[in-house]
Amino acid sequence: MFNTPAFSMILFSGLRQLGEILLLIGLSGEVALLILKITKGSWEKGLGITFAVLVLLGCGLEWWADSPRTLSAASQQRLTQTLTPYHGTPFDFSVELDPEAVSLMEMIGSALEAAGWKRQAVAHGHGYVPPGKPTAGLAVLRGVEVHVTQARMAEWGADGRPGAALLQALRNEGLTAVFKVIPDHHEGGGAIHIMVGAKP
Known part of the structure; x- marks a missing residue:
């Protein structure tokens, strides 16, 4: 349950929102202390520290949720x-035209090529052309998707096969x-299709 793509997307989104809320509360508290001019010694100091911690927590959560x-x-x-087995x-790629997604695509591609996998241009032949690499298609999605056509499921998509691995x-x-699993007419059946979208 907790190791599913849906949970990961909810987690990152929730952490980002929580960070924004903590940041807002912390900053609002700091401003309130300045405006109200609370000067009751340790109470003022305690509130100031509390709001400062909330600001730091909010910034930290937002940074972690948005880190590449x-x-x-x-x-x-x-x-x-x-x-390697x-x-x-x-395989081929489609990618969202975002620097973070493109960078991740190339990291995955390097690992696969080192394993002896054969990188190909997308079947339709147009899209994003990485320097010195085959053409990648364009995608709009979140996360990473591995696509195999119905005709290739037994060869590539079943347990113990390259797509599942x-x-x-x-x-x-x-x-x-x-x-x-995608229809045979949707994408060419000559490769496993790896879609790299924006961070969830």
Whole structure:
């Protein structure tokens, strides 16, 4: 229950909102102390410290909720080791045109290429062209999605197959990722499609 994409999206959204509320309360309290000119010694000091702590907590929660997703060198190495048994698997990307999402896409791509997976251009051939890399499609979504066409489910999407292994490996590194089976006519069936959207 607590390791699901839906829970992750709710968690990040909730933390962001909680941070905003704490920040608002803390700043309002500090302003109130200045306006009301409360001068009752330790009480004033205690209130001041409390509101300052709320401001810091609010800023910290907002920063954590909005911090960019990343894959450390160790995370990329784990992805590579996990997915090397499926070397030769073709994949392509679609990405939201956001610097954070593009950066994450390239981290995932580097790990997969190191595992021997074959990066391809998207079937329709147009979209975002990373320097020196095949064309990626454009996507508008939150989180990461792994798409496999219905015709390729037995080969790529079933348990123990590369699509399922990729999904679990991404989740193991803390990414919010979901798996989707898509109609054969929706996207080309020649590759596993990895959609990298904005942070949830």
